[in-house]
Amino acid sequence: RKEVEQDPGPFNVPEGATVAFNCTYSNSASQSFFWYRQDCRKEPKLLMSVYSSGNEDGRFTAQLNRASQYISLLIRDSKLSDSATYLCVVLRGGSARQLTFGSGTQLTVLP
Amino acid sequence: DAGVIQSPRHEVTEMGQEVTLRCKPISGHDYLFWYRQTMMRGLELLIYFNNNVPIDDSGMPEDRFSAKMPNASFSTLKIQPSEPRDSAVYFCASSFPGTGVYTEAFFGQGTRLTVV
Numbered sequence: 001r002k003e004v005e006q007d008p009g010p011f012n013v014p015e016g017a018t019v020a021f022n023c024t025y026s027n028s029a030s031q032s033f034f035w036y037r038q039d040c041r042k043e044p045k046l047l048m049s050v051y052s053s054g055n056e057d058g059r060f061t062a063q064l065n066r067a068s069q070y071i072s073l074l075i076r077d078s079k080l081s082d083s084a085t086y087l088c089v090v091l092r093g094g095s096a097r098q099l100t101f102g103s104g105t106q107l108t109v110l111p
Numbered sequence: 112d113a114g115v116i117q118s119p120r121h122e123v124t125e126m127g128q129e130v131t132l133r134c135k136p137i138s139g140h141d142y143l144f145w146y147r148q149t150m151m152r153g154l155e156l157l158i159y160f161n162n163n164v165p166i167d168d169s170g171m172p173e174d175r176f177s178a179k180m181p182n183a184s185f186s187t188l189k190i191q192p193s194e195p196r197d198s199a200v201y202f203c204a205s206s207f208p209g210t211g212v213y214t215e216a217f218f219g220q221g222t223r224l225t226v227v
Contacts, residue, residue: 043202043218044154087154098167099144099216103153 001026006088006102014110017078021105023071023088032091033064035073037084038104044087047073078109115219117203123225129191132222135184136205144216145178145188146202154202160186193226200224 006023013019025033033050048055050062050071061074071088088102116135124130136143144159158168163180171178175194180186190197200223206216 043220045218046215098156098159100156101146101154 003100004088004090004102007105010106012108018076021073021086025069025090030090033071034089036087036089039084080109083109115205115217117219117222121223127192130193132188132201134186134203140205140207142206143186144204147199149199195226198225
């Protein structure tokens with residue numbers, strides 16, 4: 001079983017739609033959680049951190065359920081520019097600084 | 112700051128040849144990571160350094176792969192001999208956690224390696 005698993009996608013949604021991505025992680029000692037965004041043929045970039053109480057950044061909402069080891073990302077009012085691959089990322093606990101990436105979910109927002 | 116700088120951006124080489132990928136982390140960052148990305152396996156951590164010291168190389172696929180960080184501003188990932196299955200995009204990333212648990216990892220633009 002992969003340490004971080006995501007919806008395989010791809011998701012093709014019309015502009016203005018709401019779309020949700022899910023992610024599960026297997027290591028209960030995981031410490032921190034993030035969503036990264038990767039545009040086609042570009043490097044990954046941090047989209048947002050995920051806090052235990054849930055957090056929002058404009059049209060993006062991230063939630064964490066430690067008991068279920070589940071992370072989600074909700075995008076409201078999707079824009080064409082949201083088209084990208086979204087990577088669920090987990091930081092191992094302890095002294096490690098390793099980020100473990102999910103395989104990513106591809107999103108295409110259609111006009 | 113120019114960000115994490117990787118070179119070359121593209122590399123095409125013949126099977127059996129030695130390949131060296133280079134990375135310059137962001138100045139002041141004390142963690143450096145090497146990742147490999149393929150369609151089949153996604154982004155995989157190969158090795159990471161803290162203050163120029165390799166901390167975990169368990170992701171290095173085999174002895175053909177080696178990485179060094181001779182100083183705080185330079186790291187190399189070497190493949191010798193290269194094989195077609197090494198074809199992938201190789202990313203270098205750096206971060207500076209400081210006293211916090213985590214800070215953002217900044218990625219270079221990657222090196223697209225093709226071994227024919």
